[in-house]
Amino acid sequence: MWSRLLSRRVIGRTANCWRSLSTMQLKTSEFRSLFSDGLTELAEVFEKHQHELRIAGGAVRDLLSGKRPEDVDFATTATPEEMKDMFQKAGIRMINNKGEQHGTITARLHNESFEVTTLRVDFQTDGRHAKVKFTTDWQKDSERRDLTINSMFLGLDGMLYDYFKGYEDLQNHKVRFVGSADQRIQEDYLRILRYFRFYGRVALEPDSHEPETLVAIRENGRGLAGISGERIWVELKKMVVNNHGAHLMELVYSLELAQYIGLPPDGNVEEVKRVWQITKDHSPKPMTILAALFRRPEEVEKMDIRLKVSREEKTLALFLVKNRRELCKSKDEPDSLKPFTDFIIDSRELDTQSKVCELLKYQGEEKLLAELSRWSVPRFPISGHDLRRMGITSGKEIGTTLQKLRDIWKKSVYQMEKDELLSYVKL
Incomplete structure (x- = not known):
């Protein structure tokens, strides 16, 4: 995956740890696959104006782990104003620049969006939010990040810039805060x-x-x-x-x-x-x-x-708390899915089958889960219109009769068809 280690040197000491710069070059297919027409054009704009542009944070961690990142964030030495000027001159559209006060400008090229953030340092934090000031010091920006594995940068030439042994921690499966855990936590x-x-x-x-x-x-x-x-x-x-x-x-x-x-x-x-x-x-x-x-x-x-939480998440929690003991497989037929399918048939909610699948996971019922995942909800073949055509006009009687027929249908494991079910109707 990697070329040889190119250089490693101690460059300074913070109050809590030594900072060292590790550099090595990434040459993986996952890294090369990032270079779309949009990214190539973006890189040319920054190079033309002599501003550095690097991949930052989680995307670097994923690439080092052999994964193609879903989201790629970029960091730069250019200020937001400089980026806006560069993009305007290049005819590049900018969108959703709500993050500009924190240094983020989003450029739109070739139907792709690229979030680029100016290097920054936190000069005031309250445990939730931070006030920042911009910098051109890559080490300072790295120092303000949370975990060593998230504090690395990757140049567009594949060169890794690692100030806090993030790659070493990733190789050793270690998760550590950058510098003082106490300080990093109190920042957010x-x-x-x-x-x-x-x-x-x-x-x-x-x-x-x-x-x-x-x-x-x-x-x-x-x-x-x-x-x-x-x-x-x-x-x-x-x-x-x-x-x-x-x-x-x-x-x-x-x-x-x-x-x-x-x-x-x-x-x-x-x-x-x-x-x-x-x-x-x-x-x-x-x-x-x-x-x-x-x-x-x-x-x-x-x-x-x-x-x-979302309504769906809340109702799932309530469903599981209520039914994890009440809705169980039959003691007489332990391999039968019927108590669960009956429950789904009787429910008027569209997502009941999904909830019951989660219940079977919760209960550890692998076989029944596999069966229910393949099962399709059958359609009850009788409607109130069918009963009215037979001469039943009372709404209450229609409801009672439909329920009786539904119970018969369920006992047949949903096999009875309309004519057979209607033969049970006594006029």
């Missing part, structure tokens, strides 16, 4: 959950955290109370379905974070561990795992007030 308390999320993506072992990192998380956990529920939910739902999701939820409780992020203080962690283990190979929805925490529907309501 959401970084606690980002640390957990990336730990699940990178670490091989469930419990190989640096002790000082966990101490910093515990001591700063109350700062999460000031973070919006929407931001917390974005991180939390990625975390629980990741590798080590059960271990990370256990940490949330042992480090006393649950109370600050909308989770029940006495959440059923053992149930989460059980459900995570049996669902992890079946692509569970995040709420399917989190539902294991809740002992009562009221706890779901409290969680929703704090995290503002």
Whole structure:
């Protein structure tokens, strides 16, 4: 994947760690595949005006891991005003420049959007937001990022610029904060959950955290109370379905974070561990795992007030809490899917089959899950119009008769057709 190490040199010392610059050149197909007509033209504009342009952050981490990144962010020495001037002169359209105060300009070339952000340093933070000033110092911008594996830059010639041993940590499956964990967390308390999320993506072992990192998380956990529920939910739902999701939820409780992020203080962690283990190979929805925490529907309501989850996510949690014990396979016919298909047939909600699939994941019913995933909801062949044509005019009687016929149809495993069912109608 890599050419040889080109150079490595110590260039300075911060208050908390030595900074060193590692450079090496990336020559992978994933990297080369990024070079569309749009990126090539963008690079030419920056080169013409003698401003540096590099790939930044998560995209570098993904490329170093042999993955083609879904999103690519760019960093530059050019200020927002300089970028706007460059793009206007080149006839490049700019869109959605809401992030300009933080240094981000979005250029649109060849039906592609490119977010380019000026190098910056945080000069004032409150644990949620930061006021920034622009810089041309790549090291300073790297120093303000959260984790070493997210602090690297990649030149468009494939040259890696790594100031905090991010590539070494990636190779060793280590997740560490840049410099002081305490300081990085206090700049933005959401970084606690980002640390957990990336730990699940990178670490091989469930419990190989640096002790000082966990101490910093515990001591700063109350700062999460000031973070919006929407931001917390974005991180939390990625975390629980990741590798080590059960271990990370256990940490949330042992480090006393649950109370600050909308989770029940006495959440059923053992149930989460059980459900995570049996669902992890079946692509569970995040709420399917989190539902294991809740002992009562009221706890779901409290969680929703704090995290503002979607209506679909909330109803799934309530469905699982209510039905995980009530809706089970038949004791007489343990391999029968019928109790679940009957439930779906009787439901008036369009997404009931999806919810029941999540319930079967929760219950560890792999065979029934596979069967239900292939099953299509049959159409009940009788309507009120059919009964009216037979002379039944009372709305109440029509409703009662339809229900009786539906019960007969279900007992036939949905096989009876219209004429046979109508023969049961007594006029």
